Amino acid sequence: MDGFSYNKILFAALTIFFTINYGLILQGIIGKIYARVGRRIGIRLFQPYFNIIRQWATRSAISHGVMYYLGPVFRFTGGAGILIFTPLILDAPLFNSFTYAGDVVLVSYFIFLGTLGMALGGGEAGHPYSAIAVTRGLAQTAAFEISLMLAIYSIAVQYNTISITEIIRAQQGGVLNWTLFTNPIATAAAMLAFLGSMMRSPFDVVLAPQEIPVGPPTEYQSQFLAMLMTNRTIFPVAKTVLYVNLFFGGVALYDSYLLTFVVFFLKTFFVYLWSVFVGVSFPRFRVDQSIRFFIKWPLLIGVIAVVAANIRY
Amino acid sequence: MVKKVFILLMIILTGLILWSFVPGYESRTALPEVSAHYVEKGPEELGAANIVTAVVVTYRGLDTLGEVTILFAASAVVGLLIHLNKNENKRRREGSEILRTGTALLFPLILLFGIYVFINGHLTPGGGFQGGAIIASAVVLQVLAYPNRKIGHGLLSVIESLSGFTYVLLGAAGVFLTVNGFLDNRILPLGEYGSLLSAGLIPVIYTLVGLKVGSELSSVVISLNGESEEEQL
């Protein structure tokens, strides 16, 4: 929790760079797995790299207006902001550049900056599909956030802090210290919410391919789309890291950098995989169905988590 | 029927309320303080033999003024309503010959009797109201005998107004001439006890009251008979 120093700018840039690469690889792997489950060959592992580079290189940029132009900027700012406000690896200065700016509340609210930017940009594009997708996304977000919030409350009471760093620190010293085991109910609630936040099947109606090709960014192409795609590589990572930090013991800085990265990779990968796993086994929900779903079971579990935490701690 | 029984019940209950006074009641043997004062000091103070008159005209003169006002108001209302609802007058059958002759004979007598009653109010039973009523009866006879004769409000109204006005002024004169003397009869000398011209202002006031009440009641009767001032004499 130090203050500002100029090297932190560099650290932040490195964090973003690292995450972009990691995210792209992760995308490739997940894509592969997804295809294999569906008995297809799937994309190449580095296909995401090609995609994103191609988009950045596309020169036919057109704009529908100021907000359309700024939308991706907002979006990426939001994604990158979360990333550098969240400790990726405990006590590693490189991955803790701006964590001093705020705690888990800041991070969870900062998420909305990107969302809002996207929504505004898509909105100005004038395509109705964008707006429809935004409404679906917002509605779904509103539904799952409540159980996530309950889970966060539960662990905040458990650890008596809302500082992410402190929460990670409290989980050190063995697998059994993870929130997953010390507070399984809260974890359950949060992981259900996680499904919604990843917008994967069955909660992927926001981007439903049949009706709305790509969701809010319907009208985006070329460099704007490139920026959005870049964001899409870091955003799931940032979110996953947050979940890992809160519920799966975070990633401590081990003596061996390799070990540290392996742990980081494994934890984020499996948490990410969880959403994929659920996604392939369920059909898609309509928005109202997913709202009803979230205000039933995850909510109930969340309430139990909070009440239990209140009693226990 | 149920309603009538209920009303009866209510009246019985009202009766019970009033009855609650009866057990505690017995005729007085002595007068209350104020009444005793009237009876004992009244003749000297006011010079009126008829104590009731003394009370009515002077001691409780304000009541009497109010009473006159009530009659005045009543006749004004009667006048107002008749005035507002003018309708054509049908000729009525004249009274019988006997009635007309009798009326011609009796009318002045009754008038005189009325005047006698109010002039002597301070000495004998009677007074302005009774006298006024008697005068009005004379008018009633007249109206019965000659239903179509126009007896206007004009004269009556002037008498009424003047007598009333004078009454009030005389009352107010007491305030000028004595202390706190509104309606005080002693602004005129009390005179010799028991004579006609005694008791100061009382006979004057009773005369005025008699005239006023007589004219008012008469105009009520005339109004009810269907006369309105437009057709007056």
Added chain:
Amino acid sequence: MTGTIALITGILLVLIGLWGILTNRDIIRMIVGFSLFDVGIHIIMLSIGYVAGGTAPIIENLSDIGKSYVDPVPQALVLTAIVIGLGITAFMLTYAVNMYEKKGTLEIDKFEELKW
């Protein structure tokens, strides 16, 4: 005794008057009820002022002062009340006449233009 009889008579008259007022739908007869009601009250009033063995409070000679007289005050009040009663009766009758001219009936329950 006279006083008590008068008092009871008065009360009875009041009640009879009330009965008439409350049960007769005919306005004229209601007014008759009121005048009986009034007479009853007047009798009650006089009974209050009655002094057993008292004479009328007319003192012909000053030497008569000190004899037993009935109370002059209620008499004065009744006098006033009677005149007021006449005024009110005349007044009610005028109303009745006008109401009849307007509506052609004297049933009290036909005059319900205003309610609630």
Added chain:
Amino acid sequence: MVDPIYLIVIALATAFALGLFRKAPSLLPYGLTLAALAVMTVISGSWAYGILSGSLEGTDIFTAGFTPPVSINLYMGSLEAVLLLLVNLTALMTALVLRKEVKDTSVYMLMLLLVFVMGLNGVIMTRDLFNLFVFIEIVSIASAGLIALRSNLEQLGAGFKFVIAGALTSGFMLIGIIFTYYTTGSLNMDVIASQMSPALAATGYTGLFLIFIGMIMELKPFPVNGWGLDTYEASVPAVSALVAAGTTSAMFYAFLKTSYMSGGLFVQAAAVIGGMTFIGMNVLALQQDKSRRLLGYSSIAQIGLAVLAYALVALYRIENGEFIVFALILTHALAKALLFWLAGIVGKDSIHDWGVIKKKMILIAPFAVAVSALLGLPPFPSFFAKWDLVMGLAARGGMVWIILILSGSLLEAVYLMRWFGNAFKDSFNEEDTLDWRFGTVLPVFFNMTVLLALGYLSASQSSFSMGFNWILLGAVAVLMVLDFLPGIIKNLLLMGAIGYYGYGFVMAAESYRSVFAWIFALGALITLLPGFGVKGKRMGFYPSAALMFAGLIGLIEAVDFMGFFLSWEIMTLGSYFLILRGKDSKPHALSYMLFSLGGAYLLMTGFAMTYAGTGSIALGALVKAAIIPHSGIIFALLAVGFMTKMASAGLHIWLPGAHAEAETDVSPMVSGILLKAGVFGLLMTAISMGEQSIGPVSLPYVLSWVAVITALVANYMAAMQEDAKRLLAYSSIGQMGYALFGISLMSHLGWLSALVISIVHFIYKVTLFLAIGSVAKRTGTRNMYQMGGLITKMPFTFFSVLICIIALSGIPPLAGFSGKWIVYNAVLEKRWMLQGAVAGAAGIIAFLYLFRLIFAIFLGQLKDNHRKVKEAPFFLILPQALLLGLVMFFSFLPGSLLRPVGEILEEFTTAGALEWQGNMAISDYGYWNGVAVMWVFMALFAVFFLILTINGRRAQWIKQFNIVFAAERPARPETTHFSYNFFAPVRKALGFLEYPFTTNFWNRVSDFLHAVAGFCRRIYTGNGQTYLLQMVIFVVLSYMLTKGGF
């Protein structure tokens, strides 16, 4: 000094003399009558002045040259003098109004008028029982005559009922008088009073009872008053005015005299009857839509209140009783006479036809004054009377009566305000005319002036320590007088007054008051700015606004309950008039007023209980109130009272309509500023009283749930609105829910969040309402689905909305986040996570409506009919720009806001207070560096923007419809602007939240009351005989109940 007996002499002499002028031109008798009444007025006025100023003393007036009890005496004291002045003045004015009738009625009407007045004078002055009876008879005969002034069927029927009821009543009374004479041997009230003893009261019970019941029935108690109502309805309005003002006042005074005479024997019965009348008449009046009959109901109710007040003053030995009773009577008389005269001018009986009053707009002013005075709003004497009464009752344990009085008053507000609203808002037929003559108009304005003057007098004489801003009230008065000037000048005047006063005021405000002082004073100046853009006079706007701001500022300055409550009511009144100005605001303004009054009465009760428990009316007494018995109830009353103003769930139904329908620059006033009054009050209560509970129920805990449910449901409702201003209105409810939640946390952080939310909500809700208001103005609609794509047409407005919605939703770099962050910490500290989660969910739902707001209006496709829309006018943008500057300042330096506010609160509790390390705020749980967040945001934004711009510098701007839509280019914007029923899936899933529980509840309450009224008023069958029977039953029952048998 002229002997008061001349009052009677002059009236009678003139009346008698009028008979001589039967044939004279009508002007002569009319002139004589006026002269007589004028002289009487002067006489009684000089007595009133003399006695009240102390140069004269009350005197006995003897008649017949004897002293009482031998002869009848009258008395002229201060009360008599005032009442006489009232009666004679009213008569004089009524004579002016009746000018037109003189021709048709010959001299009779004038005679009756004079006799009537003389009778009233006598009733007031006499000290003799039988004489009182005579005068009462005079009054009833004369008024029965005046009732039939036009001699139509209705008048005759009503007059006859009046006469027979009067005859029955006076019969009972006469029997009572003579019985009393028997037991006491006297007719002089003073003598009887001096003899009165328990023994005498027992033997003379029946007599005294009959006098009592006779006097009570003269006052037309519920339910034996059908004849009285008919009279009010049927008479010429001017006569009704005289009856309502003169007869009732005089009869009431006579009732007082007889009641004193019997040594207060029937005080309890009077209390019950008075209370029953007050409530009963007010309930029944709900169903009434004939204005004169309505006034009749109201008159009788008011007299019931006066009787009740008298009885309670006597029962509970309340101080200042004379003032209480007579303030009520005088206010009622003046206001009711005014309203009846007004009814004469308007000439329409149905309250739905009163719109015609707007033909002379100025008539609204007396109407408003009279209605306010009747309702006991400040500054009219009735306000102070009710206040003193309630305080006194509370101190002596008369809670039941307080509830009764206040609920009756609320009911009264329902129908009076409905009527006023109708008159103000209803359209009218151009062909209708007003009876606009000197003679009819003068009395109305005269009484209005008198009411205002009395208000000033009673305020300046009142017992409370005056902390009130007369400068601002003076501004109200000046603006009222100068209402003919152009709006801009008045605006300058008002801003000048507020600026001049506000500077010292803000500087002087201490503690958390200073926060609200800033909001109120700054808010006033900023929200008045748009007024410069409005052309024309804006009649009524500036006085109302001044009234509201005066009230708001008074709230801060108040040092005692009285001052606080007074300011509260003034603020309510001003804002009511402001809201009423909106286009379709009639029902909303009404419900606003009713909820506000209801809330205010709860406050009053709470204050009264505090006073009862602590013996102090200083606002500081609330601190002491924390430990007295019933402190929980006090807290609950105050909390609910303030929550009505904050529009918490269940008490909110007035807000959406009221805020949405208000004018463009009124919405920000009432939403951004006015709501904070509730926050202020509740915060004051919470800070002063601390945690309170009723039994095992902790009140802050209950409040917290109410708060979060308010926030959740309101935000949900906001997301479902199609009307942009309604959306903002619901959003305000939700934000106030957060503030309430903060207060209910009862901790440093909780209160800090409430204050911060108040401040930022003020800033962005004013901005938003101005921005959306200007959009609505430019596009001519408030429906969002009819807008779209306005970003290019109104870019500044878009920008200000954008900043505001980011701030409002609490997204980090802007100021709104601070409130959220503090709330989270406070929730953890208190461990109310469930409520916290609901509040959080509400916050997320807020995104739904905020996005909808900006998207549907500014983004998407521009509609064809909006292609020529212009940017908002300068004076609507200027305040927005100022406020946006403030938002940005607080966003860059959140500490500049949080630190001073936090320091203020440390005075009360330091537990959990934020610790500051440079720009970093540290709580017990977490930390937040707003400055760092801002810089990170800006840096990232700048970098990415540069990347995008450099990479795509050849970006080409394309036309509106250049999109791919189902493989076609859309030709019309409507098909591509997705906006109507925006959140249909949410509605499908959560539609149950929309079920109007609250609205249905209040509708049922209203329906129930109206049904009760509709059913109960059937007792007024219209049959005179039935009325008589009811009276007899009433007498019998009263006797049985007071005596407990026969």
Added chain:
Amino acid sequence: MTDIIFLIIALFTVTAALYAMLTKDRTVSVLSAGAAGLFASILFLMMAAPDVAMTEAAIGSGLTTFIFFFALRKIRSSRNG
């Protein structure tokens, strides 16, 4: 003795009053009420109140009855017309 006469007249008064209220005929009713007034005035006389007796006779029973009849006549005439 006087008591008995008084009682009898009192009974007459009450009877006349009752009859006035029970009879179906308006005219009879008015007349019996007048009679009751007349009896009452005798009672007044016996109670040493000659003034009142006179008044009651002249006004209470006399003039009032006249006025009743005038009113009745007017009503009748307006019915015929």
